[in-house]
Amino acid sequence: MPNELPLLANGPVIRRDAARNREALLQAAAELVGACGVRDLTTEAVAARAGVGKGTVFRRFGSREGLMAALLNHREEEWQASVISGPPPLGPGAPPMERLVAFGASRLRHHREQAALIEAAGSTWGENYAVLGFVSLHVRTLLSQLSVQGDLGYLSTALVAPLAVPVLRQQIDAGGMSEERVIAGWNDLVARVVAQPSPTRSS
Amino acid sequence: MPNELPLLANGPVIRRDAARNREALLQAAAELVGACGVRDLTTEAVAARAGVGKGTVFRRFGSREGLMAALLNHREEEWQASVISGPPPLGPGAPPMERLVAFGASRLRHHREQAALIEAAGSTWGENYAVLGFVSLHVRTLLSQLSVQGDLGYLSTALVAPLAVPVLRQQIDAGGMSEERVIAGWNDLVARVVAQPSPTRSS
Known part of the structure; x- marks a missing residue:
């Protein structure tokens, strides 16, 4: 995702989106862990439950x-x-x-x-x-x-x-x-x- | 190190050599850790002190x-x-x-x-x-x-x-x-x- 603009210019909006996605992903992960346990948890399932793309999981958290x-x-x-x-x-x-x-x-x-x-x-x-x-x-x-x-x-x-x-x-x-x-x-x-x-x- | 012979045939001799090398490498590693600490310890130095090749370290222990x-x-x-x-x-x-x-x-x-x-x-x-x-x-x-x-x-x-x-x-x-x-x-x-x-x- 190359971006030549200074981060500060569009930072706040991205950060607000990012925070919302982050919160939704954590919530979804917590619910899935509660329902299915940790071992069977996939990033796909977490992303689907949070209503975001799988790539967002990796952008927000780096990895599973x-x-x-x-x-x-x-x-x-x-x-x-x-x-x-x-x-x-x-x-x-x-x-x-x-x-x-x-x-x-x-x-x-x-x-x-x-x-x-x-x-x-x-x-x-x-x-x-x-x-x-x-x-x-x-x-x-x-x-x-x-x-x-x-x-x-x-x-x-x-x-x-x-x-x-x-x-x-x-x-x-x-x-x-x-x-x-x-x-x-x-x-x-x-x-x-x-x-x-x-x-x-x-x- | 491909070896088509059944292991059992020449196993005992190899095992005796292996045990001797293993003991010498452990002794060398212990001495070097005592002298220089763990961080600076190299497999080369351990092998040299034990009088064996570096490959023997990996054959006996898999890795550092x-x-x-x-x-x-x-x-x-x-x-x-x-x-x-x-x-x-x-x-x-x-x-x-x-x-x-x-x-x-x-x-x-x-x-x-x-x-x-x-x-x-x-x-x-x-x-x-x-x-x-x-x-x-x-x-x-x-x-x-x-x-x-x-x-x-x-x-x-x-x-x-x-x-x-x-x-x-x-x-x-x-x-x-x-x-x-x-x-x-x-x-x-x-x-x-x-x-x-x-x-x-x-x-």
């Missing part, structure tokens, strides 16, 4: 992997919004221990649902320190509200670590644990951290 | 990535041997809590040293459930010796999770924590799990 990565980002943003301003106990308003327990189960389910997408996104979805940073900060804030003593910066990352996709795959897919068992185990781990049987306990 | 993956496996085996039969406190003979603390620091250092190799091995080194299984079982055994109550199957995988390379990268490379801080944090986490302030505590 890029579309999957964008969908992951989109869902991560939705999940983070539910933590920041969604209903309790995941969102604000519940006691910190209830929020922590709700966080663990919600993050586990989120990761289980995204695992196939993460694989489909391949190398376009790397280690995302911004996401890990948000999640760790949330846990750290709750530990602080629970008056947990110790290195909360470390403890928060350590409590987030067992909720990562590869660990859940090891526990559930390879190890045969149920999701319920993993959630109960994580809650028990958190309870042991919060109970902090240290002589400097101040709560 | 394959060589890195084989080196990773080799080092993992050495590390596991030091847990199974090395000197205490990492190896047998020390009290279980001392072994657990020694395990954490040793596993962290092992992963920090292997991180560049793991990246260089790329897709040829995936999630290795056999390795994760060994490590988790070791921690589970020590938790059991410490009379920890609860779901030891879950707790062992959860304690191993924060020692994974991506978590250490988040904490140390992206987050600026020192290795000492991470080791102290992990020891504190383990102490909280072992202290288990639950009403069913039996120790």
Whole structure:
């Protein structure tokens, strides 16, 4: 698509169209993933459902992997919004221990649902320190509200670590644990951290 | 290298040569990684140091990535041997809590040293459930010796999770924590799990 005009001249209109197509494609991809799973998702089906040409998928997302990565980002943003301003106990308003327990189960389910997408996104979805940073900060804030003593910066990352996709795959897919068992185990781990049987306990 | 003879006819001799070359190449690669790091390692330099042709590297390991993956496996085996039969406190003979603390620091250092190799091995080194299984079982055994109550199957995988390379990268490379801080944090986490302030505590 050669274009000799300066991009700025017709940029805004193209950008508005592009944004609309992008949103429609993400919506269509999300619906198809929900209906058929990630593996059977084709860019043709996504384009058809969004009412655009297949080429638009590649112009907006570069590749099928890029579309999957964008969908992951989109869902991560939705999940983070539910933590920041969604209903309790995941969102604000519940006691910190209830929020922590709700966080663990919600993050586990989120990761289980995204695992196939993460694989489909391949190398376009790397280690995302911004996401890990948000999640760790949330846990750290709750530990602080629970008056947990110790290195909360470390403890928060350590409590987030067992909720990562590869660990859940090891526990559930390879190890045969149920999701319920993993959630109960994580809650028990958190309870042991919060109970902090240290002589400097101040709560 | 077309070869119309049945492989079995001259197999043993080839296999003995192959094993010798493989061992020499792994040894050379390990020495060069130690001296120059992973990034600057070339297959030419490894072949030259091992006294074989460059083609032998590709015949034995398929690719530079394959060589890195084989080196990773080799080092993992050495590390596991030091847990199974090395000197205490990492190896047998020390009290279980001392072994657990020694395990954490040793596993962290092992992963920090292997991180560049793991990246260089790329897709040829995936999630290795056999390795994760060994490590988790070791921690589970020590938790059991410490009379920890609860779901030891879950707790062992959860304690191993924060020692994974991506978590250490988040904490140390992206987050600026020192290795000492991470080791102290992990020891504190383990102490909280072992202290288990639950009403069913039996120790």
